[in-house]
Amino acid sequence: MSNYSRIAIVEDDNSFALFLKTILEEGGYKVEIYDDPEIALKKLPDFNPQLVITDLKMPKMDGIAFLEKAKNIFPNIPFIVITAYGTIPSAVEAMKKGAADYITKPLSSPEDFLFLIEKLLSTTKKTEIIEKPFEIPPFEILFAGIEDIYEKILQVASTETTVILYGETGTGKSAIAKAIHLLSGRKGNFVEINCAAIPETLIESELFGYEKGAFTGAIKSKSGKIEMAKDGTLFLDEIAEMNLTIQAKLLRVLQDKTFERLGGLTPIKTNARFIVATNKDLLELVKQGKFREDLYFRINVFPIIIPPLRERKEAILKIAEYIINKLSQKMGKEPLKLSKKSKEILKNYPWPGNIRELENILERNLILAKGKELDIELEFIDIKRVYEDKEISGSLKEMEKKAILEALKKTGGNKKKAAELLGISLRTLYYKIKEYNLEAL
Numbered sequence: 220m221s222n223y224s225r226i227a228i229v230e231d232d233n234s235f236a237l238f239l240k241t242i243l244e245e246g247g248y249k250v251e252i253y254d255d256p257e258i259a260l261k262k263l264p265d266f267n268p269q270l271v272i273t274d275l276k277m278p279k280m281d282g283i284a285f286l287e288k289a290k291n292i293f294p295n296i297p298f299i300v301i302t303a304y305g306t307i308p309s310a311v312e313a314m315k316k317g318a319a320d321y322i323t324k325p326l327s328s329p330e331d332f333l334f335l336i337e338k339l340l341s342t343t344k345k346t347e348i349i350e351k352p353f354e355i356p357p358f359e360i361l362f363a364g365i366e367d368i369y370e371k372i373l374q375v376a377s378t379e380t381t382v383i384l385y386g387e388t389g390t391g392k393s394a395i396a397k398a399i400h401l402l403s404g405r406k407g408n409f410v411e412i413n414c415a416a417i418p419e420t421l422i423e424s425e426l427f428g429y430e431k432g433a434f435t436g437a438i439k440s441k442s443g444k445i446e447m448a449k450d451g452t453l454f455l456d457e458i459a460e461m462n463l464t465i466q467a468k469l470l471r472v473l474q475d476k477t478f479e480r481l482g483g484l485t486p487i488k489t490n491a492r493f494i495v496a497t498n499k500d501l502l503e504l505v506k507q508g509k510f511r512e513d514l515y516f517r518i519n520v521f522p523i524i525i526p527p528l529r530e531r532k533e534a535i536l537k538i539a540e541y542i543i544n545k546l547s548q549k550m551g552k553e554p555l556k557l558s559k560k561s562k563e564i565l566k567n568y569p570w571p572g573n574i575r576e577l578e579n580i581l582e583r584n585l586i587l588a589k590g591k592e593l594d595i596e597l598e599f600i601d602i603k604r605v606y607e608d609k610e611i612s613g614s615l616k617e618m619e620k621k622a623i624l625e626a627l628k629k630t631g632g633n634k635k636k637a638a639e640l641l642g643i644s645l646r647t648l649y650y651k652i653k654e655y656n657l658e659a660l
């Protein structure tokens with residue numbers, strides 16, 4: 220059997236798709252059928268096929284348009300188009316757009332078909348197949364409730380355009396940057412640098428690298444993240460944390476695609492694609508003179524705003540269930556179902572720490588879980604302490620207050636029920652009501 224095993228069939232004619240699937244499965248391949256090309260574009264990255272067979276005539280999107288889009292996502296795998304007898308010219312057009320071969324409908328010979336598949340797969344160099352180098356949630360989950368962002372990303376992924384992701388902490392900016400890299404079909408690495416996580420003095424050398432002797436302690440030369448991302452993607456997280464000097468150097472890289480290592484004289488060219496992210500209002504920082512205006516305009520070409528989790532209400536449970544399954548698998552436990560009360564809590568809590576906070580809370584609760592269902596406790600106070608020092612504490616308090624007000628409204632002022640809804644103890648609720656001066660309610 221071939222080393223290559225995953226084949227996707229995109230075909231709205233179910234009986235023909237099933238017929239092909241049966242032949243391929245008997246030939247030892249793993250097959251998935253997509254009867255809608257738009258859905259296929261969303262799901263294919265998760266299936267990560269090594270070969271795609273697509274019909275040329277489908278109601279929602281014609282096969283050529285699908286082929287062009289899918290080729291952007293999978294530039295290195297063979298595509299076979301299905302063409303009805305008498306429509307060979309359209310197959311020829313498809314081959315001009317990058318299809319490797321075509322088959323006719325009805326199929327003339329199952330043996331020839333399998334032979335063609337074997338041949339195409341064996342000529343695809345194994346090294347050209349990009350396996351996912353990192354873990355991200357399946358696209359269906361990653362973009363749950365923000366499908367419009369997925370559409371945007373499909374358009375921009377294969378271009379050179381700099382993308383800027385705006386979003387609160389934990390909304391999935393880094394995961395979405397990885398998705399863009401995967402969809403770009405770039406052969407180089409995905410390299411990440413979080414400007415808030417490293418001391419300001421080190422950002423420059425981390426980014427640009429240095430030559431031996433560039434500064435005390437530089438005992439040998441080292442390449443920086445920009446060099447490491449050559450032909451790949453460089454993700455600059457928390458870009459607002461860069462000082463103005465580094466911002467100027469970065470602007471030059473973005474404009475000229477050239478830079479020097481610290482202490483180096485030789486200009487180095489880069490082909491890296493830049494994705495940047497921030498949870499700050501950059502325009503406000505520009506006004507305050509803390510962020511260069513020219514850099515702002517240079518990076519703000521394709522902004523994507525990732526909404527906070529509390530604005531993805533209809534997707535919260537889907538995301539939570541995915542996380543529960545993933546964590547349970549890691550813990551070697553049967554995944555628990557969320558209790559009715561837990562579902563309400565998850566939907567109503569304002570999630571200041573977004574999906575990362577959801578992960579943390581679910582993990583803590585899964586460790587402590589006893590019953591057959593998962594009963595979520597949010598431990599408000601804990602969360603408050605975690606965010607106390609941060610700038611968002613003001614808005615967090617407002618969210619907390621809003622959540623309490625909403626819970627009291629929903630329960631007609633019944634504090635016991637409101638506390639249950641919020642996943643906190645009655646004592647904590649009384650404490651909060653006092654803190655926020657809500658006693659009059």
Ligand SMILES: Nc1ncnc2c1ncn2[C@@H]1O[C@H](COP(=O)(O)OP(=O)(O)OP(=O)(O)O)[C@@H](O)[C@H]1O
Nearest residue numbers: 356360361387388389390391392393394538574575
């Ligand atoms: N839709 C989703 N479904 C499930 N898990 C998700 C989803 N989006 C993100 N995650 C997970 O949530 C966590 C936080 O995501 P990520 O690190 O991408 O957020 P971020 O916005 O980059 O955070 P920060 O601003 O703090 O850097 C990660 O473990 C990520 O895998």
